Amino acid sequence: MKSVFQAILLAATISLFSFQPSNAFKLEPISRTFKPVGSGSTQSYEIFNPSNERVAINISMVHRLVNKTGQESHSPADDDFLVYPPQILLEPNAMQTVRVTWVGESEPTQELAYRLIAEQLPINLNPPSALKGTSSTGKIKVLMRYVGSVYIKPEKVKPDVVLAGLENMQSPKGDAQLALTFHNQGTAHASLRKLQLRLIAEQGEVLELTPEQMGEMKNATILAGKQRQFRIPYPANLNFKPVKATFTFQQPD
Incomplete structure (x- = not known):
């Protein structure tokens, strides 16, 4: 052939x-x-x-x-x-x-x-x-x-994703952005399916981002041992100050 x-x-x-x-x-x-x-x-x-x-x-x-x-x-x-x-x-x-x-x-x-x-x-x-x-x-x-x-995929490998960085930034056009860096410290890839991301302001206000606000971050794949950084528009209803974040996602078996 x-x-x-x-x-x-x-x-x-x-x-x-x-x-x-x-x-x-x-x-x-x-x-x-x-x-x-x-x-x-x-x-x-x-x-x-x-x-x-x-x-x-x-x-x-x-x-x-x-x-x-x-x-x-x-x-x-x-x-x-x-x-x-x-x-x-x-x-x-x-x-x-x-x-x-x-x-x-x-x-x-x-x-x-x-x-x-x-x-x-x-x-x-x-x-x-x-x-x-x-x-x-x-x-x-x-x-x-x-x-x-x-x-x-060898036996007994699994993902372990942590939020390694959270930073207020500006785009080249001067727009307010939030940069989130995820680090997969595990030994298998992670798919951020059904990602839920909550931002916590200094005053204790909690904002859960919508899928539209998360953009390409939702359902993104992070390979084993690698990092991915995502930049999203800073939520309009939060002051442009340092925030904290928590997240969960559904990782398939």
């Missing part, structure tokens, strides 16, 4: 024609949790082509890196996984099972976070015409792209 894929990829690269297919594909599930050893170290994904044209799909694995402000970056992690098949030519209305096996560290001390990236490539599956006296200018661009969550 790989040699066939490479041959078609080469044909597309040297094609002189503009090729912009409208077909797409579906990947399920979008999130998987692996065990570092045993039967749980292999998981299956289903890729379905609902269109009337063949699609070419490439699958890769990357490390998931998230900084304090929530910006995500990736680095190659294909050596930590065995993906079969890593490239697919999927017929119209067909489905393909992809098996992914963890082959990295067998005894990690905390949960590890990765991404599975499935990309649709607009490859011209028809042979290119041979035109004399013309140079090759074909290009390949990714159309559909799925970025799935992958966690390698």
Whole structure:
């Protein structure tokens, strides 16, 4: 399969024609949790082509890196996984099972976070015409792209989130803001589902923030051992003075 894929990829690269297919594909599930050893170290994904044209799909694995402000970056992690098949030519209305096996560290001390990236490539599956006296200018661009969550979760790991910082700030435009820094001191990722956040003013006044006031903070994911800082508009009905805060959230089993 790989040699066939490479041959078609080469044909597309040297094609002189503009090729912009409208077909797409579906990947399920979008999130998987692996065990570092045993039967749980292999998981299956289903890729379905609902269109009337063949699609070419490439699958890769990357490390998931998230900084304090929530910006995500990736680095190659294909050596930590065995993906079969890593490239697919999927017929119209067909489905393909992809098996992914963890082959990295067998005894990690905390949960590890990765991404599975499935990309649709607009490859011209028809042979290119041979035109004399013309140079090759074909290009390949990714159309559909799925970025799935992958966690390698050893036994007895769990999140432990604390509010590590609470600071009054101003935006570049001078608007009053409140910066909250959460630190996941635990060994597994935390999802701030059904987050409830209460601010306590110096005078003892308590304000529970609404989901709209919390913005991207609600349902945010904080990876094991990492920090996330969120800036929200300072509540209009509180004086711009130092406040304290308490919070709760629902962490799924």
